[in-house]
Amino acid sequence: MTARTSHETAREIPEATVARLPVYLRALSTLSEGGTTVCSSEDLAAAAGVNSAKLRKDLSYLGSYGTRGVGYDVDYLRYQIAREMGATRDWPVVIVGIGNLGHALANYSGFRSRGFRVVALLDADDRRHGEVVAGVVVRPFTDLRAIVHEHGVAIGVIATPAAAAQDVADTMVGAGITSILNFAPTVLNVGLGVAVSKVDLSKELQVLAYHEQRKATAEPA
Amino acid sequence: MTARTSHETAREIPEATVARLPVYLRALSTLSEGGTTVCSSEDLAAAAGVNSAKLRKDLSYLGSYGTRGVGYDVDYLRYQIAREMGATRDWPVVIVGIGNLGHALANYSGFRSRGFRVVALLDADDRRHGEVVAGVVVRPFTDLRAIVHEHGVAIGVIATPAAAAQDVADTMVGAGITSILNFAPTVLNVGLGVAVSKVDLSKELQVLAYHEQRKATAEPA
DNA sequence: GGGATTTTGTTCTCGCGTTCACAAACTTCT
DNA sequence: AGAAGTTTGTGAACGCGAGAACAAAATCCC
Ligand SMILES: NC(=O)c1ccc[n+]([C@@H]2O[C@H](COP(=O)([O-])OP(=O)(O)OC[C@H]3O[C@@H](n4cnc5c(N)ncnc54)[C@H](O)[C@@H]3O)[C@@H](O)[C@H]2O)c1
Ligand SMILES: NC(=O)c1ccc[n+]([C@@H]2O[C@H](COP(=O)([O-])OP(=O)(O)OC[C@H]3O[C@@H](n4cnc5c(N)ncnc54)[C@H](O)[C@@H]3O)[C@@H](O)[C@H]2O)c1
Numbered sequence: 001m002t003a004r005t006s007h008e009t010a011r012e013i014p015e016a017t018v019a020r021l022p023v024y025l026r027a028l029s030t031l032s033e034g035g036t037t038v039c040s041s042e043d044l045a046a047a048a049g050v051n052s053a054k055l056r057k058d059l060s061y062l063g064s065y066g067t068r069g070v071g072y073d074v075d076y077l078r079y080q081i082a083r084e085m086g087a088t089r090d091w092p093v094v095i096v097g098i099g100n101l102g103h104a105l106a107n108y109s110g111f112r113s114r115g116f117r118v119v120a121l122l123d124a125d126d127r128r129h130g131e132v133v134a135g136v137v138v139r140p141f142t143d144l145r146a147i148v149h150e151h152g153v154a155i156g157v158i159a160t161p162a163a164a165a166q167d168v169a170d171t172m173v174g175a176g177i178t179s180i181l182n183f184a185p186t187v188l189n190v191g192l193g194v195a196v197s198k199v200d201l202s203k204e205l206q207v208l209a210y211h212e213q214r215k216a217t218a219e220p221a
Numbered sequence: 222m223t224a225r226t227s228h229e230t231a232r233e234i235p236e237a238t239v240a241r242l243p244v245y246l247r248a249l250s251t252l253s254e255g256g257t258t259v260c261s262s263e264d265l266a267a268a269a270g271v272n273s274a275k276l277r278k279d280l281s282y283l284g285s286y287g288t289r290g291v292g293y294d295v296d297y298l299r300y301q302i303a304r305e306m307g308a309t310r311d312w313p314v315v316i317v318g319i320g321n322l323g324h325a326l327a328n329y330s331g332f333r334s335r336g337f338r339v340v341a342l343l344d345a346d347d348r349r350h351g352e353v354v355a356g357v358v359v360r361p362f363t364d365l366r367a368i369v370h371e372h373g374v375a376i377g378v379i380a381t382p383a384a385a386a387q388d389v390a391d392t393m394v395g396a397g398i399t400s401i402l403n404f405a406p407t408v409l410n411v412g413l414g415v416a417v418s419k420v421d422l423s424k425e426l427q428v429l430a431y432h433e434q435r436k437a438t439a440e441p442a
Numbered sequence: 443g444g445g446a447t448t449t450t451g452t453t454c455t456c457g458c459g460t461t462c463a464c465a466a467a468c469t470t471c472t
Numbered sequence: 473a474g475a476a477g478t479t480t481g482t483g484a485a486c487g488c489g490a491g492a493a494c495a496a497a498a499t500c501c502c
Pocket of ligand 2: 317322346388405
């Protein structure tokens, strides 16, 4: 292992590893709730659905938090991963587009329990304003800038129709948001410093359908 | 290019490519709706948000559907990709767990427009039975087997709490479903012939939060 | 204390995916 | 018709990630 000071936070964690860390976090929480205090890489890998060698390699990017011959302390490891992920602090989030999906997201308790606090629900449609969803009132989209500044919001969620998504993204970036989770099926063009993550639900179904079709045509009995 | 008969459907399309084909499909639809009849790989790549070389290589796995010096016929290419993906036929789908997310999914028009037909909404809670969502009535989960056999359902969507997901998956597989889209934050154990695709919305937010934190700690001004 | 056992952390190798770069093929212009 | 210009399809180089394999380190047992 290379020497590093306690101040150095800039170790390069591969993107593929970062994407798995939340899965490990969740598996550790499940183990902890089940009363497990110590687990081996084999146990945790099984719970997370990955190869144990891959798990150990992933964890090695964070540091050496295990004990050879023993395994990992579940709560200690969970804390270390959470700290590395920024899950120990609270992240204020705004959701734009309170339709079918926006309602579901606003009601989703899994965000709150992982450190995401929905500070505002925004919609362009007057008729939605004033409605209270999960304890938060729906406000005009034009309030975005004020809310972002007031709460220091860095993360925005887009659940509007595709046609509106780019405009919403532009306004978000203009207001100071630097990370966007986009549910609209559109490619967003944003500046360099802005991260966009896209979730495309029908894409997932289409990939499944592709494999179904292959199964059907490959072995026509 | 290797010689192949018109009956051969078993060309190996890399998984990474399969995951992008739906994106190309959507980009082609957008272009077509905008009146574009022919486009270059550069145009399409821009619309899909990928590198043009990658796009051309992806398309080359399907065949040679472009014309050098000209580009691709938008509708023709769209049809070819749709055919390869199995998007030219209708896929019956069941959704299990009609809570917040289940309602949003049932109401989502994007599934229908991409060839997915929601033939049943199932829930274990009596109080939900009989409710009509998007024209489909919510029925008891115990009806699953009959519905799968009646409609020849191959694809199931799980939108139940995590604690119930494994049981639901087992029942689905027992009823004959071979592809599962899972929204519950759990690792599902299924047999070899069954494909599982997992969508974890809070994972996406957590990855964004990680990058936010890195931005904040890397350049503390 | 010391050997056997367990399990981590890391090195090494392999395969896949991405991207560059270019020849082949088609169109357009003269 | 031939030259110039475009754009595809693909060979080749490169980099990253997955997984096997092993050495180092801790525990257990006698
Ligand atoms: N419903 C689902 O399960 C689902 C699944 C996958 C993807 N999506 C995608 O998510 C998005 C939303 O889907 P939905 O079903 O909730 O649609 P919806 O029509 O129910 O809701 C969209 C909401 O966005 C608001 N809106 C429109 N333009 C706006 C703007 N410029 N600024 C702010 N708000 C605006 C509308 O007033 C409406 O309330 C769509 O892009 C859809 O493709 C939805
Ligand atoms: N709501 C969201 O936006 C959101 C976002 C991400 C992930 N999720 C995940 O999606 C799942 C559903 O979320 P939700 O917010 O809709 O929850 P919810 O509690 O609103 O709905 C769950 C539904 O599943 C039904 N159910 C429970 N056990 C069942 C069983 N064994 N068989 C059939 N039906 C059963 C319940 O009756 C209920 O109607 C959860 O796992 C959640 O973590 C939800």
